[in-house]
Amino acid sequence: xxxxxxxxxxxxxxxxxxxxxxxxxxxxxxxxxxxxxxxxxxxxxxxxxxxxxxxxxxxxxxxxxxxxxxxxxxxxxxxxxxxxxxxxxxxxxxxxxxxxxxxxxxxxxxxxxxxxxxxxxxxxxxxxxxxxxxxxxxxxxxxxxxxxxxxxxxxxxxxxxxxxxxxxxxxxxxxxxxxxxxxxxxxxxxxxxxxxxxxx
Amino acid sequence: xxxxxxxxxxxxxxxxxxxxxxxxxxxxxxxxxxxxxxxxxxxxxxxxxxxxxxxxxxxxxxxxxxxxxxxxxxxxxxxxxxxxxxxxxxxxxxxxxxxxxxxxxxxxxxxxxxxxxxxxxxxxxxxxxxxxxxxxxxxxxxxxxxxxxxxxxxxxxxxxxxxxxxxxxxxxxxxxxxxxxxxxxxxxxxxxxxxxxxxx
DNA sequence: TCACGCATGTAAATTGTTACATGATTGG
DNA sequence: CCAATCATGTAACAATTTACATGCGTGA
Numbered sequence: 427x428x429x430x431x432x433x434x435x436x437x438x439x440x441x442x443x444x445x446x447x448x449x450x451x452x453x454x455x456x457x458x459x460x461x462x463x464x465x466x467x468x469x470x471x472x473x474x475x476x477x478x479x480x481x482x483x484x485x486x487x488x489x490x491x492x493x494x495x496x497x498x499x500x501x502x503x504x505x506x507x508x509x510x511x512x513x514x515x516x517x518x519x520x521x522x523x524x525x526x527x528x529x530x531x532x533x534x535x536x537x538x539x540x541x542x543x544x545x546x547x548x549x550x551x552x553x554x555x556x557x558x559x560x561x562x563x564x565x566x567x568x569x570x571x572x573x574x575x576x577x578x579x580x581x582x583x584x585x586x587x588x589x590x591x592x593x594x595x596x597x598x599x600x601x602x603x604x605x606x607x608x609x610x611x612x613x614x615x616x617x618x619x620x621x622x623x624x625x626x
Numbered sequence: 627x628x629x630x631x632x633x634x635x636x637x638x639x640x641x642x643x644x645x646x647x648x649x650x651x652x653x654x655x656x657x658x659x660x661x662x663x664x665x666x667x668x669x670x671x672x673x674x675x676x677x678x679x680x681x682x683x684x685x686x687x688x689x690x691x692x693x694x695x696x697x698x699x700x701x702x703x704x705x706x707x708x709x710x711x712x713x714x715x716x717x718x719x720x721x722x723x724x725x726x727x728x729x730x731x732x733x734x735x736x737x738x739x740x741x742x743x744x745x746x747x748x749x750x751x752x753x754x755x756x757x758x759x760x761x762x763x764x765x766x767x768x769x770x771x772x773x774x775x776x777x778x779x780x781x782x783x784x785x786x787x788x789x790x791x792x793x794x795x796x797x798x799x800x801x802x803x804x805x806x807x808x809x810x811x812x813x814x815x816x817x818x819x820x821x822x823x824x825x826x
Numbered sequence: 827t828c829a830c831g832c833a834t835g836t837a838a839a840t841t842g843t844t845a846c847a848t849g850a851t852t853g854g
Numbered sequence: 855c856c857a858a859t860c861a862t863g864t865a866a867c868a869a870t871t872t873a874c875a876t877g878c879g880t881g882a
Contacts (some may be wrong), residue, residue, distance in 0.1 A: 427868085427869085428719075428721050428724070429869085429870095431724075431725075432724060435724070435727070435728050438728075438731070443832090443833075443834095444833075444834065444835090445831095445832055445833050445834075446832095448833095449832095456717070457718060458718060458720060458723055458724045458727065459718070459719055459720070459724050460717030460718060460719060461870085462870085462871070462872085463833095463834080463835085464835075464836080464837095464870095464871080464872080464873090465869085465870070465871085467833095467834060467835060468835085468836095486832080486833075486878080486879075487878065487879050487880085488878095488879090489878070489879090490832095490833080490877090490878055490879075491833095492832080492833060492834085493833090493834090505728075505731065506731055506732065508725075509725065509728060509729075509731045509732040509736070510732045510733075510736045512739065512740065512743055513721060513722055513725065513740065513743070513744075515722075515747050516721075517656070517660030518656075518657060518658060518659070518660060518751075518796075519628075519659055519660060520658060520659070520796070521628050521713060521716075522713055522715075523658055523792045523793075523795050523796055524628070524631075524632060524635070524658045524659050524792070525631075525708075525709065525713065526788060526791060526792040526795065527635075527658060527788060527789050527791075527792035527793075528635050528638075528705075528709060528788065529709075529784070529788040529791075530781060530784045530785050530788055531638070531705065531706055531709045532706065532709040532710045533710075536709070536710045539712065540712065540713070543712055543713070544713075547715050551718075580824065581730060583817070583820065584729070584730045584817055585730050587813060587817060588726060588727060588728065588729040588730055589727050591726060591727075591729075591809075591810055591813055592723045592724070592726040592727035593723075593727075594806070594809075595723050595726065595802075595803075595806040595810075596718075596720070596723055598802040598803075598805065598806050599799060599802050599803070599806075601802070602795075602798040602799050602801070602802040603795075603798075603799070605798065606794070606795040606798050606799075609791075609794075610791055610795075613787060613791055617783065617784055617787060620783065624780065627840090627841090629841085629842090643860085643861075643862095644861075644862065644863090645859095645860055645861050645862075646860090648861095649860095661842085662842085662843070662844085663861095663862080663863085664842095664843080664844080664845090664863075664864080664865095665841085665842065665843085667861095667862060667863060668863085668864095686850080686851075686860080686861075687850065687851050687852085688850095688851090689850070689851090690849090690850055690851075690860095690861080691861095692860080692861060692862085693861090693862090
């Protein structure tokens with residue numbers, strides 16, 4: 427169900443074709459929510475039958491058309507409704523931490539590899555999200571630029587502030603993951619030192 | 627696929643019936659991984675047909691039996707194989723942060739409510755996970771007690787260390803969520819102060 | 827004309843959620 | 855004997871992933 431609201435969210439900034447939408451889900455919005463095109467096209471059509479968006483045919487070259495989807499008043503109100511409702515927190519599901527709980531089942535080198543990979547993965551995320559924050563705050567971000575054009579100037583500050591805030595939260599999480607992985611590497615060394623002591 | 631490895635993981639500590647397994651997924655393991663019984667019973671049977679576990683009928687009262695599942699050598703080796711392989715990191719999907727990015731679509735009171743709820747939710751998680759860490763380190767945790775009995779004393783330190791470590795990672799994440807929510811409440815006050823200034 | 831990007835899907839499989847359904851055992 | 859817990863499922867639906875499939879447009 428959240429895919430639907432993710433779609434409504436980006437369509438509040440600008441009307442998009444299915445293809446453009448899918449691209450957004452690889453790039454900017456894709457940092458917060460991911461969906462493959464095979465899920466996006468049918469969902470947009472379903473949303474059209476429910477009146478949340480309206481698709482308008484556009485010429486594309488001499489022999490083709492493409493469909494651009496516009497959010498409707500009904501769609502905006504559905505989005506607003508979702509925004510004001512409390513979230514239901516889904517039960518936790520975290521493979522990396524589950525796996526870490528059973529690290530005694532693999533050798534120290536493999537544990538090290540896992541933890542290094544974990545740190546690296548989240549460092550990359552931090553880099554990506556940080557560059558998003560920069561692009562948002564400088565208004566260079568294409569979706570932000572499109573959005574600011576659509577909404578009155580007195581709202582610009584909050585629009586930018588909330589988007590930055592969302593990404594900063596993700597950065598905090600990723601940093602916690604990196605710190606955790608590093609503390610795990612330290613723990614590993616400690617355990618190996620103890621083993622050496624016990625053996626020697 | 628991870629459900630399967632979660633099941634193998636807890637069966638390395640002790641053989642369990644489907645019911646007991648489901649209970650573990652509500653309680654201790656459920657803090658790291660969740661699954662409803664309707665998913666667990668069929669999965670255990672599927673795993674049996676694949677030779678990863680073996681179900682043995684046990685008397686239960688005068689007229690009934692129950693099935694207790696034992697991990698097989700094949701199951702252990704499958705688990706070990708999974709443990710040594712690098713993780714595939716799933717694309718990010720985070721409703722709370724996605725919603726936060728669009729907070730301008732709802733009123734400040736609703737934003738405050740969301741952020742307070744967020745902080746409260748993760749504070750509860752921290753409390754739960756902290757008590758898990760305590761129970762693990764004191765060996766009072768039933769699964770840990772069962773596990774330590776099954777494995778030689780020289781492994782006890784790492785078994786306990788890794789389980790604590792896993793939970794500590796979750797606590798770090800939850801703390802990052804709480805901090806983020808609180809920084810959001812501060813941001814909200816700032817924005818409201820600015821609005822008041824602009825209006826007055 | 828050829829490669830790359832734009833555009834739009836279908837199909838199958840897997841995974842997860844929600845609701846319903848049933849009956850035995852055990853302890854008070 | 856009654857409630858709580860133990861035990862085991864089915865069915866329907868919803869969401870997601872993966873793989874396959876097709877064809878036009880545009881610029882070099």
